[in-house]
Amino acid sequence: MKIQIKNLSKTYKMKNKTIQALNNISYIFEGKNFYAIMGHSGSGKSTLIHCIGLLDQITEGEILLNNVPISTMSENEKAHIRATEIGFIFQSFYLNPKLKAYENVMLPMYLDKSINSTIRKSKSLLLLKELGLETRSEHYPKELSGGEQQRVAIARALVNNPSIILADEPTGNLDSDNEKYVLETLKQLANNGKCVIMVSHSDIVKQYANKILYMNNGKLGE
Ligand SMILES: Nc1ncnc2c1ncn2[C@@H]1O[C@H](COP(=O)(O)OP(=O)(O)OP(=O)(O)O)[C@@H](O)[C@H]1O
Ligand SMILES: [Mg+2]
Numbered sequence: 001m002k003i004q005i006k007n008l009s010k011t012y013k014m015k016n017k018t019i020q021a022l023n024n025i026s027y028i029f030e031g032k033n034f035y036a037i038m039g040h041s042g043s044g045k046s047t048l049i050h051c052i053g054l055l056d057q058i059t060e061g062e063i064l065l066n067n068v069p070i071s072t073m074s075e076n077e078k079a080h081i082r083a084t085e086i087g088f089i090f091q092s093f094y095l096n097p098k099l100k101a102y103e104n105v106m107l108p109m110y111l112d113k114s115i116n117s118t119i120r121k122s123k124s125l126l127l128l129k130e131l132g133l134e135t136r137s138e139h140y141p142k143e144l145s146g147g148e149q150q151r152v153a154i155a156r157a158l159v160n161n162p163s164i165i166l167a168d169e170p171t172g173n174l175d176s177d178n179e180k181y182v183l184e185t186l187k188q189l190a191n192n193g194k195c196v197i198m199v200s201h202s203d204i205v206k207q208y209a210n211k212i213l214y215m216n217n218g219k220l221g222e
Contacts (some may be wrong), residue, residue, distance in 0.1 A: 001066060001195055003052060008061035009218075010047055019049040024061070025052045025217035029083035031163060034190035035197045036205040039215030046168050047201040049213065052197065053086050053166045054078040065164075083111045087157030087165045091172035093149040095141040095156075101148075102128060103139040105155045112160070127155040131185065147178030154185060167188055167198040176204075183208040 012024040021044045037045050050056035052063060052071060058214055063071040070081055087206060095104045105124035106154075111113050115123075117136050131151040137140045150170060157165060167186065172177035179202065187208045190196040198205065206212055 001193070002162050003029045003164060003195065004062075004064040004067070005029075005052070006062040006064070008048075008063065009059050010049065010051055010056070011059045020218050022051065022058075022190045025218075026061075027213075027220055028077075029164075029195050029197055032190060032193050033195060033211055034187050035195075035199065035211045035213055036209035036214055037199045037213045037220070038201065038205075043215040044218045045215050047081045048220065049166050049168050049199055050196065051103050052164075053088060054082055056197075083108060084131050084160055085164055087160070087162040089153055089157050089165065089167040090168040091169040093141070093146075093153040093173075095149055095152055097141050099140070099200045100137065101133065101139050101141070101144065101152045102163070104141070104152055105159055108156060124155065124159060127158055128152070130153050132181075145178075147181065150174060150178065150182060151185075154182070159187075163194060165194055165196045165198075167196070169199055169201065171200065171202060179204065 005027050005083045008022065008025040012019045012021055020179055039045055047056065051058050058071050062069055063084065065081065089095060095158060102121060102124045105127055106120045125137055128134060131154060133148060133151055136148055141208050144152065153205055165186065174182065186196050186198060197208065
């Protein structure tokens, strides 16, 4: 599994100025690796994650998944890639407050009509169990700690078995114990073959990620 980024640039056009958030980035991300992207605020980290995750249009260049160009696909095709190949984890967990933990985890599975509800539920309960939340599956998000909510969000990101995990400051709202738990989980996912790309400000990630990348002014370097 690999994601190749070729001469990627992204500019934001404002009324009276353009901002070059990504400046001619080329890089190959591969499976079985845990990448940490560090860099100053405003250097373009989130923009890069959003572009790789097909959440944002690129201005120039190309993104290829296993040698297939994905950045030029139609919106429908992109939505399919997002749903099947990519798992997102964000700093704010974005759980649905009206759904129980296991129901939140089930959400991405609704895109695949071939899975029946019994299988959906048992799959999400199994993932919650693996993330140490066996006894919290019936809780609503407001009945969970921040660390537990992020683990529910991780289970949701994993439920369709994506090959790529994109995480934008996933530990930004967590205390250090929960941060370590989440980093250890991401590390295991990479060891098991997934391509994990995480943005972080925290130096502790250097103990978990095997590739540390730095962003500076829209450029990506090792
Ligand atoms: N929607 C937008 N419209 C215009 N400019 C934007 C937009 N989103 C981001 N930018 C600008 O693009 C640059 C890169 O932003 P980005 O959010 O990628 O930074 P970041 O590295 O993630 O920062 P942080 O560490 O603070 O999250 C910044 O100068 C920002 O102001
Ligand atoms: Mg950011």
